Amino acid sequence: MNTKNPTALTPHNHDSCIASALEKAQQVCQRNNVRLTELRLRVLELVWRSHKPLGAYDILAVLAKEDGRNAAPPTVYRALDFLLEQGLIHRIASLNAFIGCSDPECPHQGYFLICNQCGITLELHSDKVSKSIQRAALEYDFQISHEMVEVVGVCPNCKV
Amino acid sequence: MNTKNPTALTPHNHDSCIASALEKAQQVCQRNNVRLTELRLRVLELVWRSHKPLGAYDILAVLAKEDGRNAAPPTVYRALDFLLEQGLIHRIASLNAFIGCSDPECPHQGYFLICNQCGITLELHSDKVSKSIQRAALEYDFQISHEMVEVVGVCPNCKV
DNA sequence: ACTAGTATGTTATATTATAACAATTATGTT
DNA sequence: AACATAATTGTTATAATATAACATACTAGT
Ligand SMILES: [Zn+2]
Ligand SMILES: [Zn+2]
Ligand SMILES: [Zn+2]
Ligand SMILES: [Zn+2]
Numbered sequence: 001m002n003t004k005n006p007t008a009l010t011p012h013n014h015d016s017c018i019a020s021a022l023e024k025a026q027q028v029c030q031r032n033n034v035r036l037t038e039l040r041l042r043v044l045e046l047v048w049r050s051h052k053p054l055g056a057y058d059i060l061a062v063l064a065k066e067d068g069r070n071a072a073p074p075t076v077y078r079a080l081d082f083l084l085e086q087g088l089i090h091r092i093a094s095l096n097a098f099i100g101c102s103d104p105e106c107p108h109q110g111y112f113l114i115c116n117q118c119g120i121t122l123e124l125h126s127d128k129v130s131k132s133i134q135r136a137a138l139e140y141d142f143q144i145s146h147e148m149v150e151v152v153g154v155c156p157n158c159k160v
Numbered sequence: 161m162n163t164k165n166p167t168a169l170t171p172h173n174h175d176s177c178i179a180s181a182l183e184k185a186q187q188v189c190q191r192n193n194v195r196l197t198e199l200r201l202r203v204l205e206l207v208w209r210s211h212k213p214l215g216a217y218d219i220l221a222v223l224a225k226e227d228g229r230n231a232a233p234p235t236v237y238r239a240l241d242f243l244l245e246q247g248l249i250h251r252i253a254s255l256n257a258f259i260g261c262s263d264p265e266c267p268h269q270g271y272f273l274i275c276n277q278c279g280i281t282l283e284l285h286s287d288k289v290s291k292s293i294q295r296a297a298l299e300y301d302f303q304i305s306h307e308m309v310e311v312v313g314v315c316p317n318c319k320v
Numbered sequence: 321a322c323t324a325g326t327a328t329g330t331t332a333t334a335t336t337a338t339a340a341c342a343a344t345t346a347t348g349t350t
Numbered sequence: 351a352a353c354a355t356a357a358t359t360g361t362t363a364t365a366a367t368a369t370a371a372c373a374t375a376c377t378a379g380t
Contacts, residue, residue: 035377037327040366072330082327093253094308096336096367113302124296133311136273136284136374141316142273148254148310151293156301184350195346197358216336232361239359256336256367 018048021100028104032086042067043079044100047089052119053097056080068144092121094150099123109147115155124149178208181260185248188264192246202227203239204260207249212259216240217248238284252281254310259283284309288298 012028026118029036036044047054063069063076068084080098083089089098090110100112102123111124129149137144185204189196195266196204207214215238223229239257240258243249249258250270263268263284271284289309297304 001275016307035326039328055366056368059182071328073368074330074370078328085231093188110291111296113297113300113334116300117307122300124300126292128292130285131294132288133309135257136271136286136289137273137311138286138314140273140282141319142275142282142311142313144313145276146312148309149293150253150308151297151302151304152306153297153302153304159301159303160269195357199359231359233337234361235359236340 014049014051016135018045021148023103025064025086026088028088034082034086039075042077042141044088047083047098050099051121053099053114053121055095055097058097064158066129087141090123092150093148094152107148109149111147111149112140112151113155114150115158116152117154120157122155122156174209174211178205181208181264185246188246188248194242194246199235200239200242203236204243204248207243207258207262210259211281213252213259213274213281215255215257218257239299250283252310253308255311262295269309271307271309272311273315274310274312275318276312277314277318279318280315282315 022041022045025041026034042063043059056073059076059080060071060073061148063071069116078150080089080091083098084091086104087101088104089100089106090112091098091113092110092114093116099112099121103125108125109130111126111129113124115121130147133149134144166266178246180292182205184203187188202223203219204221216233219236220231220233223231230302240251242252242258243258246264247267248261248264250256250272251274252270252274259272259281263285268285268292271286271289273279273282273284289308293307293309294304
């Protein structure tokens with residue numbers, strides 16, 4: 001499940017990256033006046049520990065194996081729903097999987113580059129993509145509430 | 161399952177729209193030297209008959225009810241896979257559903273505006289969106305093989 | 321301590337999708 | 351036409367993802 005080179009596209013220390021993500025999450029939840037419980041924090045950590053999108057049942061399996069917590073699906077899905085609501089993770093629709101948000105303090109839509117070789121997934125922050133979608137929607141008098149952009153292909157590390 | 165105003169975003173006669181879609185499909189398949197069988201044609205027609213994305217099990221239900229054809233899931237999924245391969249339909253990942261392609265003769269990625277009130281779904285053809293995504297991917301040296309853009313919101317007809 | 325609200329546990333089930341193998345149908349060759 | 355081959359569809363079973371409904375436990379404010 002782990003990628004060959006998890007830090008390929010985001011050169012940094014992964015442990016400290018997780019730690020800072022969890023810290024940010026604490027702040028976000030404090031500001032939003034919601035409770036980042038032990039379970040929710042743990043699920044967020046597991047999602048962050050993987051640079052590949054993680055499925056709900058993958059999370060369940062880790063909880064069972066590493067925590068001895070025999071949780072049922074609703075437990076995990078509720079935690080994921082909470083994290084989604086707080087903008088701490090994104091759902092990748094094309095993979096039925098979840099990934100940590102790289103900038104939860106600034107609300108935004110999720111644009112992703114997904115490598116179909118190694119699974120690594122990078123969150124894009126592109127104003128140009130955002131603007132072009134907004135303009136296109138405007139042409140049709142369509143009022144946007146949520147955008148999903150998922151680009152599948154080959155990451156630099158997996159190119160020959 | 162049918163929308164209140166299926167022709168809202170695409171003002172045309174729906175029957176003739178379906179007919180022309182099926183005709184185009186015949187041509188595409190002839191050119192590609194593949195067989196658009198009775199089943200495949202029927203599934204394509206059902207997908208086209210709905211301006212809302214249609215689920216595989218919705219199709220199964222119609223086949224059972226209208227055609228007395230007690231097909232099992234693989235039958236429908238295989239037909240859908242064929243239609244996807246030939247570019248005659250798109251899959252909407254966020255809805256686990258399928259919709260007819262508005263321009264199967266010219267290969268392209270699927271960009272969609274999806275109304276969360278009435279379900280109507282419009283396929284965008286936007287070079288600007290396409291270019292902006294390509295540029296963003298290029299910045300990361302990411303080689304695109306497939307793009308998905310799904311924009312959820314409120315269509316003009318459903319606005320107050 | 322009491323209460324209301326929030327979160328989690330638990331059981332059952334719904335929804336979407338595929339694997340594996342059998343039967344049928346279409347196509348090209350003798 | 352008879353045959354061999356490949357493509358398509360049928361059939362059964364099951365995998366993978368997600369939610370409904372209700373019970374229990376925990377938290378925070380009174
Ligand atoms: Zn994000
Ligand atoms: Zn890769
Ligand atoms: Zn299309
Ligand atoms: Zn609408």
